[in-house]
Each structure stands twice: as C-alpha cells, then as structure tokens.
Amino acid sequence: MVLALALFVLLTMAPFVWLLLSSFLEQKALISTPPDLSLASFTLANYREVISSAAQLAKGIRNSLIISGFTTCLALLLGAPAAYALARLNVKNKDLLLLLILAAQMFPAIVIVIPLFIAASKLGLIDTRTNLILVYLSFNLPVVIWVLRGFFYSLPSGLERAARIDGATTIQTFRWIILPISLPPLFAAASFAFIEAWNEFFLALIMTRQNAQTVPLVISSFAGQYQTIFGQMMAAAAISIAPIMLLTFLLRTTILRGFADGLLKG
Amino acid sequence: MLAAAHAGRRSILQPQRAAQLFLLPSIVVLLLLLAIPVLYSIWLSLTDANLSAGRLDTPFVGLENYSNLLQDKAVHNALLNTLYFTVVEVGGVLLLGLSTALLLNHPLGRWSGFRVLLLLPWAIAPVANAVLWKWIYHANYGVLNAILKSLGVIDSNVTWLGEPFRALNMLLIVDIWKSTPFIAILLLAALQNIPRSLYRAARMDGASAWQSFRYITLPSLKIPLAIAAILQTIWSLRTFDLIFVLTKGGPADGTVVMNFLAYRVTFNFLKFGYGASIANLIFLTSLLLAIAYMRLLKPVGRR
Numbered sequence: 413m414v415l416a417l418a419l420f421v422l423l424t425m426a427p428f429v430w431l432l433l434s435s436f437l438e439q440k441a442l443i444s445t446p447p448d449l450s451l452a453s454f455t456l457a458n459y460r461e462v463i464s465s466a467a468q469l470a471k472g473i474r475n476s477l478i479i480s481g482f483t484t485c486l487a488l489l490l491g492a493p494a495a496y497a498l499a500r501l502n503v504k505n506k507d508l509l510l511l512l513i514l515a516a517q518m519f520p521a522i523v524i525v526i527p528l529f530i531a532a533s534k535l536g537l538i539d540t541r542t543n544l545i546l547v548y549l550s551f552n553l554p555v556v557i558w559v560l561r562g563f564f565y566s567l568p569s570g571l572e573r574a575a576r577i578d579g580a581t582t583i584q585t586f587r588w589i590i591l592p593i594s595l596p597p598l599f600a601a602a603s604f605a606f607i608e609a610w611n612e613f614f615l616a617l618i619m620t621r622q623n624a625q626t627v628p629l630v631i632s633s634f635a636g637q638y639q640t641i642f643g644q645m646m647a648a649a650a651i652s653i654a655p656i657m658l659l660t661f662l663l664r665t666t667i668l669r670g671f672a673d674g675l676l677k678g
Numbered sequence: 679m680l681a682a683a684h685a686g687r688r689s690i691l692q693p694q695r696a697a698q699l700f701l702l703p704s705i706v707v708l709l710l711l712l713a714i715p716v717l718y719s720i721w722l723s724l725t726d727a728n729l730s731a732g733r734l735d736t737p738f739v740g741l742e743n744y745s746n747l748l749q750d751k752a753v754h755n756a757l758l759n760t761l762y763f764t765v766v767e768v769g770g771v772l773l774l775g776l777s778t779a780l781l782l783n784h785p786l787g788r789w790s791g792f793r794v795l796l797l798l799p800w801a802i803a804p805v806a807n808a809v810l811w812k813w814i815y816h817a818n819y820g821v822l823n824a825i826l827k828s829l830g831v832i833d834s835n836v837t838w839l840g841e842p843f844r845a846l847n848m849l850l851i852v853d854i855w856k857s858t859p860f861i862a863i864l865l866l867a868a869l870q871n872i873p874r875s876l877y878r879a880a881r882m883d884g885a886s887a888w889q890s891f892r893y894i895t896l897p898s899l900k901i902p903l904a905i906a907a908i909l910q911t912i913w914s915l916r917t918f919d920l921i922f923v924l925t926k927g928g929p930a931d932g933t934v935v936m937n938f939l940a941y942r943v944t945f946n947f948l949k950f951g952y953g954a955s956i957a958n959l960i961f962l963t964s965l966l967l968a969i970a971y972m973r974l975l976k977p978v979g980r981r
Contacts, residue, residue, distance in 0.1 A: 413786050420781060424795050424859070428802075430821055431810050443819045446828060490707060493700035501697035509701070515968040516712050518912045522940045523961040526722060526954050527715035530734060550711040553704060582696035611803040613919045618945060628805035632923050635809040642813055649806040660801040664794050668863060675909065676868060676902055676975075 435459070435646035442642050458647035469648055472630035479541050479626060480609035483548040487605045488598060490549075491556035496586055498557065499564035500572065516554040521614050524550060529618055539621040547615055552605040559604060563597040564590070600666040603659050610656055627652045716961065719954045727951035734950065743955035753956065755931055756939040759846060760915070763853075763935055767914045768907055770854040775861030775906065776899075782862070783869045793866070796859040804856070808923035811852045815839055815924075842932020845925050849933055852920060857913065861906045868902035869895070901974055908971045912964050936960050 433449070434442060441453030462469060497503055498510060528547055529538075537543035567590070575585040591598075613628040620629065631652050635645055660667065723743055725736040747753050778796070781787045799807075814822050817837040826832045839845045872895065880890045918937055921927060927934040927942065934942070937960060944953030 413781075413784060416781055417787055417792070420778060420792070421795065423855070424799060427810055427814065427855070428798060430814065434813065445819075446824050447821065490704045494704035497697040497700035501700070502694060503697050503701065509705075511969075511972050513708070514972060515965060516708055518964055518968045518971075519712060520916050520937065520957070520960045520964050522916075522918075522937055522957045523719050524712060524715035526944055526950055526957065527718040528711070530718075530950075531715075547711065549707055553707060553711075557704065583699075586696075586700075607801065611805075613803075613805050613922075614941075617922070628803055628919070631803075631809055632805050632919075635812060635923060642816075642819065645809060645813060649809050653802050653806045656801050656803065657798070660797050661794070664797060667797060668793050669867070675864060676871075676905060 495560035779865035
C-alpha cells in the first residue's frame with residue numbers, strides 16, 4: 413500500500429517537478445547527460461529572459477485575462493438566472509432543456525467552429541477579443557448553468573414560500589434572497605469558466621491571427637520557434653499555468669466534492 | 679382598463695413569466711452559438727463548400743461528401759487511429775482511475791494532500807502540458823531517454839515521436855496521465871457514497887476483503903464506471919491540442935485522428951463541405967454518447 417502510494421505520488425508529480433527544475437536550469441546544464449543538477453547551474457535567467465524579451469507573452473496574458481474575465485462575467489450574468497429557473501421554477505419541457513444543456517457541454521468544438529468561423533469572417537470579427545469572448549460562451553454558459561443548477565437544487569424548499577408570504581416577486585426573491593447566499597457556488601462556477609477559457613486552444617487557434625492571441629497560442633508558437641532553448645520554454649509554460657494552479661488550489665474542496673458529484677448525479 | 683393594466687403587471691411578476699425571462703437570454707445565446715451552427719454545419723456537409731479567392735462557394739452536392747468518406751484512405755486511417763486511441767485511452771484511464779480511487783479510499787491514502795495532488799494534471803493547460811512532454815520526449819536531450827539509459831532499459835537514445843505507431847502510443851501515455859486524475863476524483867466520490875454499514879455487515883458475516891470488493895464495491899460502482907467511460911470517450915474524441923503541439927498528425931499521418939483530420943481538411947485544405955461531413959460524424963457519435971449518459975443519470979423510477 414505504501415509502495416503504491418509512493419508510486420502514485422511519483423508518477424503524478426514527476427512531470428511537474430521536471431517542468432519547474434528545467435525552468436530554473438541553464439541551457440548548458442539541461443543538455444548535458446545526465447542533466448547537471450548541481451546548485452551552480454540554477455538560475456533565474458530563463459524567467460528574466462522570457463518576461464523581458466517575449467512581448468508576445470505579455471500581450472497573450474493580457475488578452476487571456478480580458479477574454480477569460482469577460483466571458484466568465486457574461487456566462488454568470490446569463491447563466492445564474494437560467495440555472496435558478498431550471499432548478500426551482502416551473503418550466504415547460506424542463507427535461508428536454510436539461511438534456512440540451514448537458515449535450516451542449518459535450519459538443520466537439522470542431523462541429524461549430526466552421527459555421528462560427530464563416531460568421532466571424534462576415535462580421536469582421538476574426539482576430540478580435542470580442543469574438544472569443546462570445547464564442548467561449550458556447551461551452552462556458554452550459555457549464556455555469558449546470559454547476560449552479562446543482563447548487564440551487566440543493567437549497568431548502570421553504571425559502572421561496574417564506575419570501576412569497578412576505579410579498580416578494582420571483583425576481584426579487586432571486587435577487588435578494590437566493591443570490592446573496594450563493595456567493596461560494598457563484599465563485600466556483602466563475603472559476604470553472606475562467607479556467608476553461610484560459611486553457612482553451614482550438615477555437616483561439618482558428619479565430620485569431622496576431623492581435624487577439626491568447627496564452628496557449630503564444631506558448632505553442634514559442635515551442636515551435638525557440639524549441640531549442642528548453643529552460644525558457646519551461647519558464648513560459650510555468651508562467652502560463654501559474655494563475656490556474658492558484659485558482660485550483662483555492663478551490664480544491666469544491667472541485668473535489670462538488671464537481672465530481674455533479675457529474676454523477678446530474 | 680385599470681384591471682387590464684393590473685393583469686399585465688401581475689403577469690410579469692408571476693413565477694411562470696419570471697422563469698421564461700430568466701431562461702430566454704441563455705436559450706437565445708445557445709441557439710446562436712450551438713444550434714444554428716450545427717444546422718448550418720449539416721447543410722454545409724451537403725455542399726461542396728470551398729474557400730477560393732476569399733469567397734465561400736457552396737454548390738449543393740447532396741450526400742456526395744458522405745459517400746466520399748467511405749472511400750477516402752485518409753478517413754480510413756484516421757478512423758483506425760481514433761478507434762485504437764479511444765479504446766486504449768478509455769481503458770487505461772478507467773483502470774488507472776479505479777486503482778487510484780481505491781488507493782486513496784484506503785485508510786492509508788485518505789490524507790487530503792493526495793487528493794489535491796490529483797488536481798494538478800487536471801488543471802494544467804493542455805498546451806502547456808504538451809509542451810512539457812515535448813521536452814520530456816526530446817530525442818537528444820529529453821529526460822525520458824536519460825532516465826531509461828541510466829536504468830539500462832535502452833542503450834541509445836530513442837526518437838519517441840519518430841515512428842507512426844510509437845508516436846501514437848507516446849501521445850496515449852500523455853493523455854492517460856492527464857485524464858486519469860479526474861476520473862479518479864469521480865470514482866472516489868462514488869466510493870464515498872457507498873454506505874459504510876454494508877462493509878461492516880459483510881465483515882460480520884466473515885467476508886474477505888476480495889469478497890467485499892467483488893460483491894459490494896464493484897456492483898455499487900457499475901453506474902459510476904459506465905458514466906466515467908462515456909464521459910471519457912466523449913473527451914477522448916476531442917483530443918486536439920496534444921496532437922497539434924507534439925506531432926501535427928505525423929509522422930506519416932500516424933497520429934491523425936478524426937478530430938484532427940476534420941481540422942486539417944477544413945482549415946489547411948480549405949474544403950469546408952468535406953470537413954463538415956467529417957466533423958458531423960464526430961458530432962453524431964458524441965451526441966449518442968451524451969444521450970446514453972443522460973439515461974444513466976436518470977435511472978427509471980427517479981424521474
């Protein structure tokens with residue numbers, strides 16, 4: 413058992429450890445066999461170099477922050493009321509709507525990308541941040557609705573009745589009673605949407621050229637261009653995943669409990 | 679008149695109307711971004727749409743694209759690759775995911791730090807992950823060669839991504855490594871839903887650890903395992919980033935799966951109609967799987 417646990421930790425961690433180690437090592441140390449891990453080979457030069465010279469990366473991070481931020485806000489704004497309606501209000505064809513929203517999360521992007529690309533070209537939206545902000549709603553909105561629906565569903569059933577007796581309308585109930593007690597799940601749903609948008613590659617690859625490039629695109633072209641400066645490549649990768657790792661760590665409990673359960677129970 | 683105004687005002691405030699108001703914006707957005715594109719994509723697949731001189735021509739050709747699919751060698755190759763990739767990926771992820779879940783459900787493995795560890799491979803961006811493994815697999819300076827050489831497993835450096843079938847298997851390793859943790863989290867949640875009293879009762883009846891696993895754990899995991907298999911298959915069909923960064927489909931098209939083929943036909947060869955027909959095949963498969971998943975979530979009687 414202990415051996416199996418050790419193996420598990422080793423296999424899970426090793427690639428990350430190597431990513432971090434490489435990002436702090438000189439090129440000379442990385443290309444000697446075996447890699448030279450003596451203290452003298454450690455350096456911050458890779459990070460300095462990547463941050464100062466790669467204007468692309470800075471632009472990519474700014475684009476990614478703006479795109480992920482806006483698409484997340486939009487998804488919450490549209491998705492929270494929809495999730496509430498699906499969880500607690502009387503809706504016609506509820507089962508059908510739920511099926512569609514669930515199926516929407518599983519769409520292979522390749523199916524919608526061709527029509528969306530044609531539409532974006534006609535509207536002159538190719539290579540704009542606006543385009544990605546809107547297009548990302550295609551997967552973020554269903555996810556946000558699904559996560560929040562699970563939470564709203566689990567609230568005690570007396571809430572609305574008490575509010576109605578006090579004369580509140582449905583909209584007032586949602587705004588002043590439900591939303592204030594839903595901040596943690598709203599934060600969780602927002603984080604999922606943000607992570608998905610930050611990591612997305614395929615749609616960004618097709619919809620952007622130079623101006624609206626996001627972090628994954630920069631990293632991928634970086635790996636293509638400078639693929640021989642390994643330490644810098646890893647430093648760039650480390651920078652690109654840092655915000656997501658931080659978010660994931662903050663949200664660890666929610667992800668471990670809520671998300672898995674949500675997928676099992678629906 | 680007053681009564682009518684009153685009725686109108688009331689109707690907005692009624693729960694029924696509020697529900698429609700709450701749902702409408704989301705439905706409109708999803709129609710625009712998903713439903714209409716899917717319908718348009720089906721129509722495109724019935725045309726010989728191609729981009730020439732910046733103009734999109736869409737001459738109608740009926741089912742010609744689909745009948746061409748049947749004879750296209752590139753499609754056959756991609757289908758075989760996809761089948762192999764999906765079966766090995768899903769099988770590997772389920773097996774390792776279940777082992778990991780059992781391991782972390784064992785009293786020794788309950789430390790919450792282990793679970794947080796599971797989140798690392800899940801959260802890392804697919805592209806950053808692919809770049810990392812490109813470095814690990816590097817033919818001359820990669821750490822994989824260094825480790826295997828020092829262990830005496832290989833004598834000289836191996837070009838891991840240099841041969842078609844080997845490259846596909848190396849991609850599988852990365853994908854399984856990245857996908858296993860989430861399925862482990864899913865199955866771990868399912869394991870924790872099994873009532874403890876069942877195990878206590880089994881122990882009192884003198885059941886061995888294996889019998890407890892065989893007659894309590896496995897049957898309780900039947901539906902979660904099926905759900906995991908379906909979700910993982912859907913996700914596996916979407917694999918793109920990894921292939922794009924590590925092999926671009928090569929060598930010799932050895933790592934071209936259906937998803938990548940649809941991308942290549944559409945955006946490299948600019949055959950929008952034919953690309954759409956390939957994409958629709960993937961869509962149909964995913965849709966059927968999503969319906970199966972929905973069925974599993976709502977066992978008869980819970981409706």
